Amino acid sequence: MDKLTEEQRRRNMQAVKATGTKIEVALAKFLFARGHRYRKNDKTVFGKPDLTFKKLKIAVFVDGEFWHGKDWEENKNRLKTNQEFWIKKIERNIERDKEVNQKLLENGWTTLRFWGKDIEKDLLNCAIEVENAINEAKMDLKEKISLEEIKGKQFRVRIVEPECNKEAVLTHYMHNSKNGVSKFYKKDAVEYTKEILQYKYPEETITNLVAEEALQYGIFDTFSIPFPPIENPKFKFIDLFAGIGGFRLAMQNLGGKCVFTSEWDKEAKKTYRANFGETPFGDITKEETKSYIPDGFDLGVSLSGRAFRCNLFVRSSQKGFPLQSLTQTVA
Helix, strand or coil: CCCCCHHHHHHHHHHCCCCCCHHHHHHHHHHHHCCCCCEECCCCCCCCCCEEECCCCEEEEEECCCCCCCCHHHHHHHCCCCHHHHHHHHHHHHHHHHHHHHHHHHCCCEEEEEEHHHHHHCHHHHHHHHHHHHHHHHHHHCCCEEEEEECCEEEEEEECCCCCCHHHHHHHHHHCCCCCCHHHCHHHHHHHHHHHHHHHCCCCCCCHHHHHHHHHCCCCCCCCCCCCCCCCCCEEEEECCCCCCHHHHHHHHCCEEEEEEECCCHHHHHHHHHHHCCCCECCCCCHHHHCCCCCCCCEEEEEECCEEEEEEEEEECCCCCCCEEEEEEEC
């Protein structure tokens, strides 16, 4: 039963901001600090996005769960006051969002929508999703395909993706906090966490110690996944050209613990993170990526014809398992 009078309800609804919410500001500040410039609530763009990258044709919306009908079929029956009015209003908002998405798509725009709670819970990944869209749009304006000259002919080798290993550093640090490998990721992980917290909580003083404690307390949720790492692993291994994680899953089933993974394909990286909670590092042929491989693992990669052959070296743990060498061929 609603305990508010009609006047109290009216005042509450009037107090709800349409723009400039705290969560929206947190995302905007974070992106600004990363060097990205945007317009807020640009009326010249259909739908008046919360953030607009006009030259790149990227529109970002931060949607409140109530007003935009999150899990609507489940939640609409929970409305107790003036149900007919609110159902009609929110369902119109849902349809309006679809219309905006379609119109922007037809005009060549990339549209990103985030629930407010998702930004509040995981600002990092929401910001990285925006950055990925920005980087991809910038490539569209320049060169997107890497070409190699072979016997006078040009062949498309692969899609070029800008490197941004910060999310990989964070997730690898958290997934290796108990096996001694996290030390290889700690410095960068703490620094990036500090950067995130400074913009999420601008009124607080964020030190390296605060950032490190936040990591230890699990401020980023990376373990709500279908294939979590096993406890008490028998050996450690690295996963190169990881794809969506088939090799890793097999090795985990054998009792292994993955301590480093790399994959350059953007969509495969998203799936891998959804499966295992870790974002793979980027192109393994780049020195920056190689620098994150933990000590004790050798790396051999050869390119022959149309196939990549990479030796994935598995390092034994302290339980006395011998060093194993596995060869994976990707046609």
